[in-house]
Amino acid sequence: MSKFKKIIKFIPFLFFFVILGNYKLVYISGNSMLPTLPNGSYAVVDTNLYKLFQINRGDILLFRIEKEEVVKKIIGFPNEKIEVEGKEITLGNNEVYIIGINLPESIDSRNYGPILKKQILGKVVLNF
Numbered sequence: 001m002s003k004f005k006k007i008i009k010f011i012p013f014l015f016f017f018v019i020l021g022n023y024k025l026v027y028i029s030g031n032s033m034l035p036t037l038p039n040g041s042y043a044v045v046d047t048n049l050y051k052l053f054q055i056n057r058g059d060i061l062l063f064r065i066e067k068e069e070v071v072k073k074i075i076g077f078p079n080e081k082i083e084v085e086g087k088e089i090t091l092g093n094n095e096v097y098i099i100g101i102n103l104p105e106s107i108d109s110r111n112y113g114p115i116l117k118k119q120i121l122g123k124v125v126l127n128f
Contacts, residue, residue, distance in 0.1 A: 022048040024122060026062060026071060032100030032107070033071055036060065037127050043071060045122035060124040063098060063115060071124060072098035072108050078117065084110060094118070 024045045028037045037043060037060070045062045055061070060073050076082040076097030081090050084097070091097060095114035100106025109115065 022046055023125075024062070026069065026124075028071060028127075031105040032102050033060070033073075034102040034105070036101055037071060037124075042128055043124045044126040045071075046125045047122035049125065050120060050123045055120075055123070061098070062121040062124065064119050064121055065112065065115065069121065072100055072106070074098055076109075076114070089114070096120070 024047055026043045026045050028039060028041045028043060031039050043060075043062075047062075050059075050061065055074060055077075057075060057077070058073060060071060063070050063072060074096055075084075076089070076091050076095075078091055078093050078095055081088055082097055083089070084099075089097065091114050094117045096117055097109045097114050099108045099110065
């Protein structure tokens with residue numbers, strides 16, 4: 001099925017959820033989240049769900065890094081010690097650690113360090 005047909009198929013669904021105001025449609029640009037979120041695909045992000053329920057390790061979230069919105073996987077939580085590429089990293093009180101699924105193609109916390117929890121914008125709940 002072509003990308004256009006996929007989008008047309010989901011328009012009523014997306015319209016309903018985006019209108020409710022708790023959802024955001026995000027275009028995936030780049031290969032950092034392959035194979036889960038391929039370049040050129042779309043993700044529906046719930047901008048409220050992560051506030052109501054606990055975020056789990058491995059969840060795919062939307063973050064704001066400086067002026068850019070990025071989609072990455074969360075692997076570290078506040079006050080944890082994690083090991084990444086042979087280095088032990090201690091996260092601060094409000095910090096999380098994020099990475100892309102396709103590590104060789106991803107710019108993430110390995111490059112710019114942990115990010116603050118307040119930079120989380122939502123949780124990916126659907127992709128197509």
